[in-house]
Amino acid sequence: MDTNPRTGRAYKRGPYKRHPVAFKRAVVEASFAPGASVSRVARDHDINANQVFLWRTLYRDGLLGDDEPALLPVRIDAPMRSPATDRCATPVERIRTAAPGGTLTVEFGAVRLRIEGRPDADTLAQVLERLSARC
Known part of the structure; x- marks a missing residue:
């Protein structure tokens, strides 16, 4: 459990989201489109922009592989x-x-x-x- 610094109340964080690789690749490819904004793509998919930047790095390094080998x-x-x-x-x-x-x-x-x-x-x-x- 974590504590909210403003109120001092304890709260429990929800479970992490597990996104399929196909979804991650689609989001990354949308962020590489000409004129696309990473923050706008992230908002459209209801995820954090920092997550998209991480996925972009994995994609560029070839670590965001396909579902099939x-x-x-x-x-x-x-x-x-x-x-x-x-x-x-x-x-x-x-x-x-x-x-x-x-x-x-x-x-x-x-x-x-x-x-x-x-x-x-x-x-x-x-x-x-x-x-x-x-x-």
Whole structure:
């Protein structure tokens, strides 16, 4: 319970509102419209403008995701075999980012994995684990 500083009376705050991700994205996209005011968009949706600013930051950082997980486009090339052992080449632990536009290239032995966009860390870990198991 909190206390009102003017009256000294105790009051209980109500429960937090839980907004669906689709609603948050719609509010943020409305606030990005040309000539839109964040405070007016917030008032139209009966929420605080500070909440809209937080959602805008999450949206820009890619953290206000869709309701469904996005799939990454993947192309698997045939592995290069070492003629001496007829096995995959020894893995090289080298990770580099190729361009500031969100492209990640991972070279793992003879395998080169190129990812565009912002990959999910768990999915990327599973892909790398399976790549290492193949070699």
